[in-house]
Amino acid sequence: MLDFTFTEEQEMIRESVREFAQKKIAPIALEMEKTRQIPEDIIKGMADLGLIAPTVSPEYGGQGFDAVTAGIIAEELARADVTGSIPVFYLVQASWGHIFDKYGTEEAKREVLPNVTKGKWFLGIATTESDAGSDVAGTRTTIRKEGDHYVVNGEKMYISGVREAYTRGGGHITIAKQNPELGTRGMTLFYLPLQSKGIIPTYVDDLGREGISTGGFTIDNVVIPKHYIIGEENRGFYIVHEGYEYARGLISVICAGAGLQSLERGKKYLKERKAFGQPLAKFEALQFRLAEHYTKLSFLRLGAYWALWTYDQEAKGKATRFEVSKAIAMAKMFASEWSNAAIDEVMQWQGAFGYTRECPDQAAWRAIRSFAWAEGSKEIMRVIVSRELLGKEYISYK
Amino acid sequence: MSDYKGILVVGEIYDGKIRPVTFQLVSKARELADTLNTTLSVVLLGHNIGDMAREPIYYGADKVYVMDDQIFEPYVAEVYSRALTKFIGNLKPEIVLIPATHTGREYGPRISAALETGMTADCTDLVIKNGRFVQVRPAYGGNIMGEIITPNHRPQISTVRPNVFKTREPDRSRTGEIVQVKPEFDSMKVRTFIKEIVKTTVTGAKKLDEAKIIVSGGRGVGSKEGFEKLRELADLLGGAVGASRVAVDLGWMPKSAQVGQSGITVQPDLYIACGISGTIQHIVGMKDSKVIVAINKDPNAPIFNIADYGIVGDLHEVIPIFIEEIKKIKKK
Amino acid sequence: MNILVLVKQVPDTSDVKFDERGVMIREGVQSILNVFDQFALEEALRLRQKYGGEVSVMTLAPEQAKTAVQKCLALGADKAYHISDKAFGGSDTLATSYALSLAIRKAGNFDLIMAGNQATDGDTGHIGPQVAEWLGIPHVSYVEQVLSIENGRATVKSILEDGYRIVDVELPALFACLPPTNFEYTNPSMSGIIKAKSKPYTWWKADDIDGDKSKFGLNGSPTRVLKMYPPPKRSRGTVFTGDYHDAVKKIIEALMEKKVIE
């Protein structure tokens, strides 16, 4: 059985999201470069449609969507928002909402998830620190149990949605060391509300995705209740990778969608712009570039949906953890690079206009570039695939 | 089928007057009647119609049937369609032309269903080809034209778009017959009741569909105030002011000024499009204007593809020059 | 309040193109729910919210129109009737409205039938008034809003070229609806799309509706489309790019020459 079609329902979902995204988001996307926030009516519109963390179960306000369906929404948002802000807002909450739903306690889910799906709160992920990114085991933040609650100390850096959670409410699924001597087996994942006493946010002025903040925060003796623990104590390292995989799958679709959409703009431009007495589209040198990028991104798109599908197969017992990790890493390995290359080409076609702030593709280029690091760098994707191919014993580091 | 003879135009009385579209239809129907060598009648429904009944004769009608009854004021669809169904059923014309106004397009289709005959909507041309009555109409939002025939059913009914046919010069010496008809109804039960009629067109402003010159504005006009300049030019030329849908949506002009697919169709001698890009939905409403002038700052605006004359430039600078130049000429 | 909404799937006319022979280029053209019908449906859903009851939708169309009907269910309609049979092929408006009126009779007693004022493809605006005539009920076209429903009567706002009328009609009645220009269409929500799947969806063939079969389809259609062709094009005229004064003068001269201004 090999069938590349989406279900009737998924097609309807795509159509509805596309209409919404093209009508409401596309026209104002570039404005976010200046306003530096996602307009409130768009967040409300997304919540009304059920687009915020749709991976969460219906009893907590979500739609119970699987990864492929979540991917369809991600693609349409990426095709509409050239700044990439809304796709990030979406993908982080869809992925980590799913993890919260799967591993969070009943009490925490009732408290947090409905506020997330309604668009009131923001739910993010915080693993990276100033001194530890790819190497999660290098985490310095600690969590310790004190009676019926926990106390957290440390800092997190390069985290998406800090301002959103700090001002709107909500927080980040955070990793910290509970038993440092146990290494990766001594790390715990928990929900950290950013409005907790003892959190001080900072912000970084990064290159793109202006509508959503990137920042960090210091954690000074922050007290969290027991029911905020996500999954079991000391299992954090494993659970966090599951979330990363979800996010990486969505990122891959986003890269494909944003790149293909940029090529659509480019195609139109090639047909309209004339040089040397004919439309640019008549020059074979440019035609071939279009054909190549389109082909690459179409394969990326297929690969990304396949990876998300593999993720869904695991839930049905039809794929192993390793198969999922590998599929997802393969999908993300070239995602930002290929997408950036295509967008770069489209900027090139547009001549000097391509180098102005008015050109939507420059915003897309800057946004997509972030995905070469975010939620796992492209090098780490190679590490993962190599590990799956050769076996753990060939990992080059300890 | 051969029992059916003659052409019937359903006239429309609106605000106590015969609507101009009636005379346009009569003028066109006269041509068709001459080609087919048949008679042309008009039927008028209303109350206190009086001498108005003569007017269609001046434009070419041979006979005017008058159904004068209180029940026709104000207009409601079920009354008109019932009265006309009876009347047409008795008269047996081969062709019936109904104005494609909001009212005509409301009661008209009911008649075709009641008589179980064919009806063609919103025609922009009517021709006789090999003795056959061919009705031409746009479909798919103006992207395509269709030629429709009703081969085996009579009467052949069409609604015809206002302003696509020119009115003939009225000949006041022309004579014809005026026949009073007592309206007949299968049922007298009227279930529709008009509570209120509200006019939103600015009083004093020229009616768009009757204007010979239209100065029309779109998003490029920039503001409600911007339209004042357009009005000044229109007044100077004795014309009316129109608008694109965007200008209406933005609240700069009333809905009644909207030209295009979801507005009204106009066919003036001169249409000056200012700051209108020229999308298909706008163009279908004005492309049959005799002369089109476009002012747009974008040299690639599609409006230039259909304009006879275009100026690439800022309308805020160009319009005052137009006003100034027209004034100069008027002085002379 | 038992409301039926008549809906039609249409090609998106904003990207429809025809070749020189008048054949539609289907490539890349999306099929959508006629926007007038979506407005009618949203108005019906609003009435349901206010007065209670049920909203059904009905289409007479080939099977593929199901996506448009499904969208109606996703937007909140309670159930659907889809009448589909080769026998209806080639129907003009008379044949379409006749078959629809039979199906409506069979589907039940409706207090209110809502339709679009026109479908953006055929664009005739006939179906609403004709269905009303076949059913022997009053109707109002160009309805922008149903203002109220009381004691078996509805009050609606109907748009005129130069204003509007407030019309009071005895129910059952049919309203052919026209969206206000700034109407914001709703997109089906994710949960609406999921719920749509389990809503009642009734398929009928020609044999399932009682009536005179000779009035169905092409045979029952008095009108014929003789031919189709792209509208005649106006050609590009003179476009001035230089000095405004000079351009205006030249244009005014030309206009006077053509006697369009005096």
Ligand SMILES: Cc1cc2nc3c(=O)[nH]c(=O)nc-3n(C[C@H](O)[C@H](O)[C@H](O)COP(=O)(O)OP(=O)(O)OC[C@H]3O[C@@H](n4cnc5c(N)ncnc54)[C@H](O)[C@@H]3O)c2cc1C
């Ligand atoms: C815009 C943006 C938003 C982000 N949002 C979040 C967020 O919300 N939450 C969060 O926790 N983090 C977030 N991150 C951080 C992101 O996950 C990290 O940047 C990423 O994991 C890499 O870590 P690092 O930056 O510390 O780089 P390092 O780990 O220090 O790596 C530096 C370089 O070395 C390479 N490298 C590292 N190890 C290897 C190896 N074994 N083999 C080969 N190459 C290697 C890396 O690929 C990289 O190129 C975000 C990053 C960006 C840019």
Ligand SMILES: Cc1cc2nc3c(=O)[nH]c(=O)nc-3n(C[C@H](O)[C@H](O)[C@H](O)COP(=O)(O)OP(=O)(O)OC[C@H]3O[C@@H](n4cnc5c(N)ncnc54)[C@H](O)[C@@H]3O)c2cc1C
């Ligand atoms: C079902 C449907 C029905 C529709 N019905 C209609 C209808 O009936 N009528 C209608 O008009 N539209 C209709 N539309 C909308 C139509 O598609 C267009 O959106 C609309 O016509 C565009 O209006 P516009 O030309 O004013 O605005 P735009 O397309 O935004 O164009 C504005 C133009 O102004 C120019 N401009 C800007 N500033 C200046 C300046 N200072 N000087 C000179 N030029 C300037 C710009 O270059 C541009 O070309 C319909 C659409 C749909 C989908």
Ligand SMILES: Cc1cc2nc3c(=O)[nH]c(=O)nc-3n(C[C@H](O)[C@H](O)[C@H](O)COP(=O)(O)OP(=O)(O)OC[C@H]3O[C@@H](n4cnc5c(N)ncnc54)[C@H](O)[C@@H]3O)c2cc1C
């Ligand atoms: C170029 C062309 C021109 C044509 N001209 C004519 C003509 O002049 N006269 C004629 O009789 N036929 C004509 N037809 C045939 C006509 O288009 C079809 O009969 C069509 O199915 C119905 O007409 P419409 O699209 O105009 O609908 P409209 O009458 O404009 O539709 C109004 C409303 O009725 C409802 N409705 C319409 N169709 C259906 C349906 N199938 N199921 C459920 N609800 C529906 C919807 O609510 C819709 O909004 C023409 C066809 C073509 C291709």
